[in-house]
Amino acid sequence: MEEVGRNMTLIEYKNDIVIIDAGFQFREDSTPGIDYILPNTKYLEDRKDKIRGIIITHGHLDHVGGIPYILPRLGNPPIYSRNLTTVLIKKRQEEFPHLPPLDIRVVEKEERVKLGDLTAEFFAVTHTIPDAMGVIIGTPYGDIVATGDLKLDHKDGVPSEDEEGRFKTFEKRKVLLLMSDSTNVERPGFSIPEWLVQENINKIIKETHGRLVVAAFSSLLERAINIIQTVERVGKKIAVDGRSMKTNVEVAKQLGLLKEDKTIIPIDGIENYPPGQVVVLATGSQGEEFSALMRISDKRHKHVQIKKGDTVLLSSSIVPGNERSVQKLKDNLSRQGARIIHYQTSDVHSSGHANRDESAWIISHIKPMFFMPMHGYHYMLTVHADIAASTGIPRENIIVPDNGMVLEIADEGKTFYARPERAPAGLMMVDGFSIGDMQDVVIRDRQALATDGMFVIIAILDTRAGTVKKSPDIISRGFVYLRESQDLLHQARIIASKTIERSAAGARPINFDLVKDDVTDAVGKFLFQKTNKHPIVIPVIIGV
Numbered sequence: 001m002e003e004v005g006r007n008m009t010l011i012e013y014k015n016d017i018v019i020i021d022a023g024f025q026f027r028e029d030s031t032p033g034i035d036y037i038l039p040n041t042k043y044l045e046d047r048k049d050k051i052r053g054i055i056i057t058h059g060h061l062d063h064v065g066g067i068p069y070i071l072p073r074l075g076n077p078p079i080y081s082r083n084l085t086t087v088l089i090k091k092r093q094e095e096f097p098h099l100p101p102l103d104i105r106v107v108e109k110e111e112r113v114k115l116g117d118l119t120a121e122f123f124a125v126t127h128t129i130p131d132a133m134g135v136i137i138g139t140p141y142g143d144i145v146a147t148g149d150l151k152l153d154h155k156d157g158v159p160s161e162d163e164e165g166r167f168k169t170f171e172k173r174k175v176l177l178l179m180s181d182s183t184n185v186e187r188p189g190f191s192i193p194e195w196l197v198q199e200n201i202n203k204i205i206k207e208t209h210g211r212l213v214v215a216a217f218s219s220l221l222e223r224a225i226n227i228i229q230t231v232e233r234v235g236k237k238i239a240v241d242g243r244s245m246k247t248n249v250e251v252a253k254q255l256g257l258l259k260e261d262k263t264i265i266p267i268d269g270i271e272n273y274p275p276g277q278v279v280v281l282a283t284g285s286q287g288e289e290f291s292a293l294m295r296i297s298d299k300r301h302k303h304v305q306i307k308k309g310d311t312v313l314l315s316s317s318i319v320p321g322n323e324r325s326v327q328k329l330k331d332n333l334s335r336q337g338a339r340i341i342h343y344q345t346s347d348v349h350s351s352g353h354a355n356r357d358e359s360a361w362i363i364s365h366i367k368p369m370f371f372m373p374m375h376g377y378h379y380m381l382t383v384h385a386d387i388a389a390s391t392g393i394p395r396e397n398i399i400v401p402d403n404g405m406v407l408e409i410a411d412e413g414k415t416f417y418a419r420p421e422r423a424p425a426g427l428m429m430v431d432g433f434s435i436g437d438m439q440d441v442v443i444r445d446r447q448a449l450a451t452d453g454m455f456v457i458i459a460i461l462d463t464r465a466g467t468v469k470k471s472p473d474i475i476s477r478g479f480v481y482l483r484e485s486q487d488l489l490h491q492a493r494i495i496a497s498k499t500i501e502r503s504a505a506g507a508r509p510i511n512f513d514l515v516k517d518d519v520t521d522a523v524g525k526f527l528f529q530k531t532n533k534h535p536i537v538i539p540v541i542i543g544v
Contacts, residue, residue, distance in 0.1 A: 001401045005062040008039035016116030019054040024065035043423035048075040052115035056081040057148030058132035059088035068096040078103040082131035125150035128220045128352035141413030142176035151354040157190045167365040178368035182376035182384040184353035192350040202230045210309035211275040215285040215293045218244035232263040239267040242283030242292040285316040287325030297332035308337030364391045370416040371398045452533040453478025463543045466504040468497040479535040
């Protein structure tokens with residue numbers, strides 16, 4: 001509820017718990033070296049016998065990525081998801097062969113599933129991946145609706161007949177609570193419809209005379225399918241590069257969304273065709289270090305080298321925090337002669353999340369008694385709460401949540417409030433094979449190393465005499481440039497030697513842990529006085 005990612009919400013009624021989504025979040029600047037950040041599932045682990053199922057709204061990693069890490073901790077409850085989402089979950093699970101098989105049950109829109117005393121129904125929503133759905137949890141006092149990620153299919157701000165039909169069903173329902181996607185609510189009006197993006201990309205594919213490289217998120221499966229189909233229609237050839245893009249294209253073939261044909265060629269075969277006949281669909285629109293497009297821009301790609309006359313289409317927006325990487329990517333490509341098209345110069349990307357006016361339209365058609373914004377940073381949730389109030393929902397019926405907050409609908413559906421107790425919400429991190437919140441000390445050390453570096457002191461201690469043999473050696477990384485800091489190092493050696501000898505004096509046997517602690521404190525204070533930095537001081541004392 002306080003970030004974009006690791007989406008997971010639970011609904012509890014008496015002895016039944018239903019979970020919606022189980023995503024992860026990619027690491028941030030504050031978590032160096034971490035692979036992923038997971039939802040904190042401690043509350044659920046203590047109540048795993050009450051879990052009746054996990055409903056997955058769609059196949060993006062911020063909604064499914066946590067499944068291999070989380071489900072074994074919850075007793076592997078059944079998963080309910082639509083067809084494409086199910087295939088994507090199973091495909092990713094192949095990377096974890098040591099885990100028990102998942103219990104996945106395919107559901108479709110308008111289907112109804114009983115989960116203890118609760119029920120779940122599903123409705124299709126528009127997003128950037130097929131088979132996205134919203135969820136209606138039926139309770140004895142009314143419905144709880146979770147939209148998942150969504151936007152509206154529209155033309156000039158008028159939703160399509162399909163959208164009107166989907167949301168018309170809510171006219172006959174008593175919706176207690178709406179939990180709705182907040183990711184794009186800061187943006188005014190309606191989002192750019194996907195059909196317009198596809199029209200523009202189709203035109204670029206058709207009219208580009210040289211070689212065309214298209215970079216997009218591999219998760220934008222509908223867009224990837226459309227690009228491949230357009231290439232086929234205009235009689236060109238397309239090569240797919242990047243592990244995740246190849247995987248998703250294979251999934252699309254498996255489901256019949258793409259047919260097997262000769263339009264797709266291997267990446268090592270593109271030189272066999274005239275430049276104007278070749279399109280490359282690749283990952284790397286965010287400048288990720290090892291992505292296909294980044295390797296192309298750095299001239300590290302085995303089969304693709306940018307030439308004058310090539311066009312690069314970046315069919316994505318810039319994820320906050322990636323601005324410098326994307327700028328470096330564009331600079332390198334343009335130095336090699338590429339013409340670059342991106343979302344700021346042409347409508348070649350559309351977000352999968354509703355803008356302000358779309359969000360208001362959705363709320364006004366579902367007509368909930370209570371409202372809780374979800375999926376976004378706190379400010380986004382606050383903006384969404386204001387939108388809900390503008391549609392006529394009383395302010396006292398709206399709660400902007402934090403992670404771990406427990407909200408209760410009480411008095412048979414008449415009141416809505418935040419309980420004083422909270423569920424555990426500390427960061428759960430995946431670090432290699434380790435999962436948990438016990439990484440705080442490790443993270444602090446990594447942050448210190450990134451900020452102030454390390455300072456290692458290696459000393460040999462004569463255990464009989466209690467004296468240091470020869471001057472200690474010093475290794476410094478990321479702290480100061482040694483050749484220009486000889487006076488500082490000389491004083492640090494003297495302080496280290498004196499501290500070791502003072503701590504070891506009269507001790508038989510010598511307590512090496514105590515000696516190391518004293519050296520760490522003394523040298524650390526000295527370095528801070530001289531440099532105003534706090535490097536990690538590591539004393540290595542060898543007794544002889």
